[in-house]
Amino acid sequence: MKIVIIGNSAAGLSGLEAFRKQDQNSSVTVITCEETTPYSRVMLPYYLREKVSYKDMFIRDDHYYERLNAKCIKGKVVNLLVKERHVVLENGQIISYDKLLIATGSSPIRPPINGLEGEGIHHLWTLDDVRRLAPAFLRGKRVAVLGSGFVSLQGAWAALVKGLDVAVIEIMDRIMPRALDARGAELLALKIREKGADLRVGTFTKEVTRTGFGEYVLHFDDGSTLVVDLIIVGTGVRPNIDFLKNSDIVVQQGIVVNERMETSLPGIYAAGDVAMVPSFLDGRPVVHALWPTAIETGTVAGNCMASQGDVYLGSLNMNVTQMFDVTVASMGEFLDGADREVWVDERLAENQYLKIVLKEGVPIGAVAVGESELVATLGMLRPLIRQKIRINGTPRNLKAIMAQNISRHHKAFSG
Amino acid sequence: MRFITMDVKKCVVCRNCEYACAFRQSGNFRREDSNIRVEYHNDVKICLPQTCLHCEDAWCLEICPAAAIVKDEDTGAIEIVSERCIGCKMCMLACPFGNIHFDKINMVSRKCNLCKGDPNCVAHCISGALQYTTVQDSCLNNREIFHRFIESILDINTE
Amino acid sequence: MCDNRCGINVFVENGSIVEITGLKEHKWNNGRLCVKGRLGVDLVNAPDRILTPLKRTESGWQEIGLEQAYDEIAEKIKTIQSRWGERAMSVWKGEALGFLTQEALYRRFIHAVGSPNYFSNDSGCYVGRWMGYAIVTGDWATQDFLYSKCAIIWASNPPYSQPNLTQSIFKGREKDGKLIVIDVRLSAIARQADEFVQILPGTDGALALGIARQLIEDDTIDHSFIDNHSVGFIEYSLYVREFTPERVEKETGVAAARVVSLAREIGGRRPKVSIYAGNGLEQHENGINNIRAIACLDGLLGNFDHQGGNFNAEKPKFRDLTLYSEKPLRHLGPIGADKYPVLYDVRQECHTMTAMDTLLTEKPYPLKGMILAGANPVLTNPNSGKVVKALKALDLFVVRDLFMTETAELADYVLPAATFLENSEFHCHPIHQTISLSKKIVSFQGCDTEFIFLKKLAEKLGKGEYFPWKDAEELNRWMLQGTGIKYEEVLAHPEGLEYAPRRYQKYKEEGLPTKSRKFEFVSEYLRDCGYSYLPEYIAPAYVRSPNPEYPFVMVTGARKVFYTHGRNRNFKRCITAIPHAEIEIHPSDAETLGIGTGDMVTVTSVVGSINIPVKVVGNSEILPGVTQVTHGWRESNINLIIPDDRNDPVDGFPLMKAVEVKIEPMVKHETENE
């Protein structure tokens, strides 16, 4: 059997590894349009703020493919011929497959703002982006970050750490709508401002102009302006599916897959940011565009390509990061709602926030802002969400319940 | 493979293991430095030591976006290479047992590495609750056990 | 690092000790150590260790040479003894410098110089239980937990005080055993108890008598043992009849039904019942009798010297270093022996609290000189204020220690001492009937062992003939003479050499080691001394006649993981983890008082007041109205407010575990310009 995997990042690599665990014989070809050995996108902001070195961003060694008995081809896929089972590269090379995994991820989109162009406009998405950005990331430079998602804010934090003047521009009336609830966002916003960033929410950028010095001027809807040296755009992404335009594969916000990561076309799988996978909580297809989801879905895809054994329980979004000297984490459904019970841990200190959301007694999500140990609590909560375990009594007992669970687990081992 | 088993019928939450581990990590008795944590849950009367189980297919290892978590081939220990760790805490979120902690001084995550095969916590456990043992093959896959035990408590209400 | 004497490996690099680990083969600890054990490394290498003799002068401490110090001390002893009589000298043996041999050597020395005045910390800890049991069974047996079906831990917290004992308790329980913990506090061991019985301080005797009553009523007693090997059962059984479950409930706070079920549980598991009586039982006004009442349970259950019960181990028959038979000095009136004759007769301990009075009043005769080794009575004896005054009254106060303790600060001479790692001494683990010999690992110039010190001093005092051995090895070989054990053989068994095979129920052939050779439910000896014949129960004062001014009853002395009494406070990492004393308070009391964890309170007894931070503990961890404070802190030294005149009439133990106090939020002093 000939396996082809497009993409050598989180989803592609997990797919390859899972597949190889089960099938050591089939030939596997991995195609990537990036030049280097696999690196971690998540580490890019950490590199920018010099937490890790350039070489540390590479997460697989030079002999990786050799060891896994896989071939890696550098090149951009431009077409997929479904009937022929052919993948066509930009240079014309044709690679045939029996089973295909599409793990091409996503790319940032540039919002339609007049004047948002030139060498000072950056994204923070790929190694190339960062290689271009790093030399401009100099103390005293002024940077505007458009968007306040996870990635944008990490870019802003890196800039602050490096001593840049930072402004964060968010069009919505609060930050991180996809990853935090209102209270959590408020706490984080406080921290962001405390660290010295100029955070502007509910601010629409009408157009961007340039001065004679090469500076960029952002013009906002309220008439105010902001002069900066560079702009990082992080206002959204779209799946990398240009090469599928000639196929009739079903695509919505991403390539739609079932719980085995199979697309509408037999033998073709998709995983990671490019795929629209069933959500764990309600089964509806979603694009979570998160590293853990990419790992999980890649693994399921790899397993299913090798046999048909695995099924995906659905994506349960989980998100955590350390920025602006605070830990921010969320998981599952963390927003309030009519049919939901919400528990906030009041025993925590003022600047600590832990909220757990339940539906019919079953936890479905949580948010934490503050100390790092809160993340471990969320971690222990995750299996309860995954296994849909009702919490007896009040969530106040949560710790005790988790203790009970784990003690039972220990007993299984200690006999 | 050998790993540390924790007998909840023996632990008395004396914290010798915590102090022993903290000492190994930092030369001090600061509990936050310890990779094993013990807690007495008064309301449910449970003495609970918690340290890494060095899972087969460890969740933390799989998820680490910095490839900072590796398996030691000799001891089977799942270890964090702190030089590679970016401190993103994804592993803390991934571990279903809360066995990864954060080192606020170096801003990296930390966890048990089995002290290269001679765990200091076990050597200082005076009740015999901690053992460094080989568990029968049928139990080897923690993940499996974990799912089985989760199934068995699906209805906590009956407790 | 404590009296458990776990087997250890000591690692030395370039002449210094760098690591201590548990000895795998050692039967007591099986290779495990508590974190205290490893502190041995820090102890020997401590930067604040005293390495040169210090002499008090007008202008402060003066460093002097060792020979000079010994000479001056010897001269002063001679002066004191010629002026005030030989009994004006005394010694006080602590626990910080050595073990059994050290005790015997000090007893030997003081008799050699003609005084009976040997004091020790044991008369405030341990000896009470030893005596209580000795009165009933002739000895204090050890607990055969490994084979026990029912382990009873009574007023003790082995995880902190005898860490590695915990292993055997749980190993024993693995095979269908039960663990019963009787305590005032939900201690570490209580967390794992199958039955945790929370009792009011000092009322344990009533519970023991109540259990006895129920055992007899249910007829779950060992008639053959009682008929053949005991005295006084009839009187005893008549006495215990008064202790109905209802009465016990009233006295102890333990529900009547619980008393019954407890007795049934225990009775049903007899004779494999091991009872460990802890330090929480002594240090009460009626401590000895409470302990006797517990010891009497052995007679009913037939667990005395039974496998899985309380095993009365044979002791190694070392040659006796003390001079009590060779040179008895009872006639010289050992301090306290008139008031507490049993303490002296049974244990040859002088009474430390009386010593303080003697120092201050010169009654019954002047006590002028004292050599104190590895003890810190300023922190560990009751009424610390008085202790300080009394010790200051000494003409000659010599303190041997590793560190400048609160007590050493009062000395005329502070002499550098050696740690256990600088000495070679025998250790015995009765439960396994093994002995071992610790090795001298390192030595420091000028830090003599207690043996060498006493030998040199005796020589200077013209009593060299009592210390003929040239070094520790000679002494150790001498001690072994007649035991049939070879020195080399002991050396070859660091894990412990079994000196005699374990035998159970030895009383069947040999009788019990009491005077009557029987198990004494009643004690004629005590009656003859004017004490109660029966293990009589007297309710503690706070129950008998509560004083509304002092509504709380305070227990003191619960151990912390790495502190042994006053020791180890100078190790930074210990202080990092447990930085200060605290008073443990029930949440409901805290609420009434309007205080929370970390707040400062003033605790007052009839003796005085101290300020101390609060720790509000969990609901079930302590009873409302009861509080606990751990001793051994320089700041918030709880013994400042412990009375030294409310002693158990039999053993003279001070009341430290049921002291009436009041607790108030601390009043902050206004600043001056307000």
Ligand SMILES: Cc1cc2nc3c(=O)[nH]c(=O)nc-3n(C[C@H](O)[C@H](O)[C@H](O)COP(=O)(O)OP(=O)(O)OC[C@H]3O[C@@H](n4cnc5c(N)ncnc54)[C@H](O)[C@@H]3O)c2cc1C
């Ligand atoms: C700066 C940054 C920080 C992030 N931080 C976090 C975080 O903290 N937590 C979190 O959960 N997530 C984070 N993410 C998101 C996370 O990195 C992605 O969810 C994850 O990388 C998705 O993996 P993937 O394998 O699906 O796709 P990608 O990582 O995007 O990889 C796509 C792969 O496909 C290849 N490819 C694409 N198109 C083609 C083509 N036409 N031909 C050939 N090859 C192609 C690319 O070369 C690449 O190898 C971050 C992302 C970024 C950019």
Ligand code: SF4
């Ligand atoms: S998931 Fe948790 S328990 Fe498992 S190996 Fe990782 S840290 Fe250890």
Ligand code: SF4
């Ligand atoms: S905190 Fe460190 S070890 Fe944990 S997932 Fe992040 S990089 Fe990996």
